[in-house]
Amino acid sequence: MMRKETIIVYASLAFSTSIWGSAFIAGKYAVTSFEPATIAFLRFFFAAVILYPLMWVTQRNRSKPTIKDWALFALLGITGITIYNICFFMASKYATVIKSSLFIAINPVLITLLSYFFLKEKLSKKHFIGMIVALLGVIIIITNGQLIRIIQLQFQFIDLVLLLAVITWALYSVLGKLALKKYNAVVSTTYAIGFGTLFLVPFVLNEITVEVLTNASISSWLAIIHMSIFVTVVSFIMYYNGIKEIGAAKASIFINVMPVSAVILATILLDEVFTLPYLIGALFVIGGVSYSTITRTKKKQNIAQMKKALE
Known part of the structure; x- marks a missing residue:
């Protein structure tokens, strides 16, 4: 029987x-008033205002970063904060939410593949x-079920984004x-957000004006505040607390x-309309990701149970 804490x-x-x-x-609401880079900047600027004091209070004994560490945090900022979020909010402006979310759902699989090449982590047959399977799902979503478009290379610009x-x-x-x-999730993410927000400044200077800020709708501001507080800070803390309690393998399934x-x-x-090709593609994506992660988790559990039985 599952424990209440679990x-x-x-x-x-x-x-x-x-x-x-x-x-x-929230991205769909925000792009009605702001351009993609501006939304990304405002989202993480407000998040940084919350995260930096939180880090200073809860992580007083954190290690002092070296030059290599700062370079790593800068790379984290430019990849996961700057470029990713500009692309994310461009998709919010030019693509449907359903297509974007199903496309990005393949992330855990690509992370596994890159971990194999760059971190030398094992890549099993499963x-x-x-x-x-997940890649096939993405292809179905991109082509809206018309697979011949892959052969003819008829991609839309937003697909590349x-x-x-x-x-x-x-x-x-x-x-x-x-x-x-070397650093825990709070410290790593806070520093990454700091660098990413700074890298967004040149893009914002080309987009933002006082008129844009004053004429923005209430719904757009509420969307940005929601992404700053709940999506970036609250959900981050909850998710990494889950990793701490049950481990990364189990948590990643969620x-x-x-x-x-x-x-x-x-x-x-x-x-938005959830088409049949999107449904089929979603089943392939979610099924492929789940197959990769759940089977790995079960295998670890079985090994742990065998070791315990032998003790």
Whole structure:
């Protein structure tokens, strides 16, 4: 029987990842008043105002970064904060929430692949199969079920933007694993957000004016505040607390809640249409990611049980 504490952890993980799904909806509201880089800057500027004092209070004994560490944090900032979020909010402006969320759902698979090449982590046969299945799902989503478009290379510009978003987030995650060897998640993310926000400044200077800020709708400001506080700070703390309690392998499974949440909210709040090809593609993506992660988790559990039985 599942313990009450475990149920609470699972519930908090499901809630935090569903909040990530709401970022796709908030992005749609924000782009009605602001350009992509401006939204990204405002989101992380407000998040930094919260995270830096939090880090100084809760992480008083943190290590002092070396020059190499600062360089790593800068790379984290430019990949996961600057480039990824510009692409994310461009997708919010030019693509449907359903397409964007299902496309980005392939992230865990690409992270596994990059970890294999750059961190020399093991890539099992089941991981490889899961990646192929998820990739097929993405192809179905991109082409809206018309697979001949892949052969004819009839991509839309926003498809390439989404692809860059997936790649940069995967790079951010792999680099993050290096940072986490020395620093905890709060410190690594806070420094990354600091650098990413600074790198966004040149883009913002070309977009923002006093008139834009004063004429922005209330819904756009509320969307940015929601992404700053709930999507970036609250859900981050909840998710990493879940990792601390049950481990990264189990916690990563809950990432699959994100596209489901985004699709449900998009159909309810934005009247987007969930087409049959999107459904088929989603099943392939979520199925492939789940197959890669869940089977790995079960294998670890079985090994642990065998060791315990032999003691």
